[in-house]
Amino acid sequence: MWDLTAIVTYVISSLIYLYLPLIPDMAQLAEHATPWRRRLYSALSLGWTGSDREWHALERVMKLMACVILAVAVSVHTVVAWDFAMSVAPMWHSSIFGPYFVAGAIFSGIAALIVVMAVLRRVLHLESYLTRHHFNNLAKLLLLMSLLWFYFTIAENLTVWYGNEPKEMAVFGARTRAHYAPWFWTMVVLNFVVPFVLLGVRRLRTIATSTIAALCVVIGMWLERFIIVVPTLANPRLAAVSGSYAPTWVEIAITAATFAAMMMLYMIFAKLFPIIAVWEFKPHPQEEEG
Amino acid sequence: MYLIGEFRETDQVASAIRTLRAGGIAPVDLDLFSEEPVELPRGLLDRPSRMSLASVLGALVVGAAATLFVYWAQHNYRLVTGGMPVFSWWATGVITYEMTMLGAVVTAFGWFLWESGLIRKGGRTGPVPEVAPGSICVRVRCSVEHSGRALEAMRRAGAIDVERGGDD
Numbered sequence: 001m002w003d004l005t006a007i008v009t010y011v012i013s014s015l016i017y018l019y020l021p022l023i024p025d026m027a028q029l030a031e032h033a034t035p036w037r038r039r040l041y042s043a044l045s046l047g048w049t050g051s052d053r054e055w056h057a058l059e060r061v062m063k064l065m066a067c068v069i070l071a072v073a074v075s076v077h078t079v080v081a082w083d084f085a086m087s088v089a090p091m092w093h094s095s096i097f098g099p100y101f102v103a104g105a106i107f108s109g110i111a112a113l114i115v116v117m118a119v120l121r122r123v124l125h126l127e128s129y130l131t132r133h134h135f136n137n138l139a140k141l142l143l144l145m146s147l148l149w150f151y152f153t154i155a156e157n158l159t160v161w162y163g164n165e166p167k168e169m170a171v172f173g174a175r176t177r178a179h180y181a182p183w184f185w186t187m188v189v190l191n192f193v194v195p196f197v198l199l200g201v202r203r204l205r206t207i208a209t210s211t212i213a214a215l216c217v218v219i220g221m222w223l224e225r226f227i228i229v230v231p232t233l234a235n236p237r238l239a240a241v242s243g244s245y246a247p248t249w250v251e252i253a254i255t256a257a258t259f260a261a262m263m264m265l266y267m268i269f270a271k272l273f274p275i276i277a278v279w280e281f282k283p284h285p286q287e288e289e290g
Numbered sequence: 291m292y293l294i295g296e297f298r299e300t301d302q303v304a305s306a307i308r309t310l311r312a313g314g315i316a317p318v319d320l321d322l323f324s325e326e327p328v329e330l331p332r333g334l335l336d337r338p339s340r341m342s343l344a345s346v347l348g349a350l351v352v353g354a355a356a357t358l359f360v361y362w363a364q365h366n367y368r369l370v371t372g373g374m375p376v377f378s379w380w381a382t383g384v385i386t387y388e389m390t391m392l393g394a395v396v397t398a399f400g401w402f403l404w405e406s407g408l409i410r411k412g413g414r415t416g417p418v419p420e421v422a423p424g425s426i427c428v429r430v431r432c433s434v435e436h437s438g439r440a441l442e443a444m445r446r447a448g449a450i451d452v453e454r455g456g457d458d
Contacts, residue, residue, distance in 0.1 A: 005356070005388040013395045020402070028325070046408040049418045052322035056337040057406035059327060064345055064398045072391045079384055279326045 006079040013072050017065050021277045023048050077105040089232050090168040100152045107145035111217035114138050118211040120275055129276050132207055139210040143199040150192045167237050174231040179244055184227050190220030292455035293430045294419045295444035303426050304330050306447035313439050319431040323421050341401045348397025353390030360385055417455040
């Protein structure tokens with residue numbers, strides 16, 4: 001029930017928050033599009049006229065939603081973390097799992113945003129809208145989250161190592177020294193070392209390096225999920241059910257299909273709707289001149 | 291009747307609204323139309339809203355309803371809990387919180403649709419001007435005897451065009 005209510009709330013809130021700023025743009029698009037698109041945009045714009053009552057209400061609801069959705073985002077990622085933490089499994093039963101997951105979600109979210117922005121900028125020629133200032137500021141935020149993620153990772157692993165509890169040490173050993181060590185250390189390099197070097201040194205921080213660092217973080221954060229789930233399930237408290245894990249082709253296919261489906265949905269969305277809110281953005285004058 | 295004045299600058303719009311209001315036109319009879327939000331000085335054409343209050347009330351109602359539903363479901367179909375309470379505030383707290391937030395979001399969205407007039411098509415009267423890019427249109431509802439003064443006020447404020455927009 002926790003996950004059901006949390007995810008339903010998150011999905012509905014996110015969809016509404018995505019839909020709201022699109023309403024004025026869809027009203028404009030309805031005047032220019034092909035017939036079937038015109039019908040779609042007209043229906044979705046709900047008869048928007050651009051009156052000050054509509055603008056006032058839109059700005060008010062977006063401010064309100066921005067506050068609420070932040071609280072929902074924190075709670076959703078915390079609830080997922082609590083699902084793990086309350087199972088009393090080795091290296092899951094941790095009180096910092098909630099904030100660790102929230103920080104991880106923000107971290108990977110910023111990274112995914114940078115990657116998507118870089119792709120859209122190149123493919124749709126949005127250089128005047130998605131400028132180096134946006135990338136620079138997001139890169140700084142990514143660097144901050146990388147440091148925070150590293151702090152949480154140290155805190156999580158140091159306490160387990162110092163506590164020296166046998167069942168937890170079995171998972172810790174599997175992660176850092178044995179079967180899963182290559183994945184663990186790759187994760188640390190991708191999530192911390194690469195962003196720290198590429199984004200921490202000012203001269204190296206360009207759009208290209210920010211995108212490379214962000215791509216590393218996306219891969220690294222996927223590895224983090226793998227490292228959290230698999231070593232613990234392979235070394236449970238009941239030694240009789242312990243073992244090692246390698247994905248089957250079915251699991252690999254499902255994972256690949258999930259990524260493909262997500263990309264397809266995003267591409268359909270980008271094809272149908274303005275990817276940048278037209279009424280909110282004006283091209284950056286300096287970039288236009290350049 | 292309606293008058294529609296077209297302006298280029300926000301200052302001109304503010305000046306027109308100030309004069310129109312001084313001439314006895316109520317805020318409810320004034321509407322602006324633009325392609326992007328217009329920032330006017332505070333107090334000039336405020337649109338009071340109860341969205342925050344409605345959102346809080348919606349949150350409380352949905353949160354309370356969800357909690358009661360969980361309480362009812364737990365007691366209606368009792369699980370074997372090994373001596374632990376059938377209904378626990380600790381375990382229900384997450385559900386209460388999430389549904390409270392959902393209540394706030396859905397109520398805010400519904401209130402937005404209502405307050406903006408987007409779902410009250412019947413309540414919409416008057417002509418809607420076609421706004422050129424960069425323009426701001428001011429629509430005034432006034433009686434025939436007030437129309438001359440309103441027209442003059444908009445012209446003096448800098449309207450590039452003022453036209454009659456149809457009868458009420």
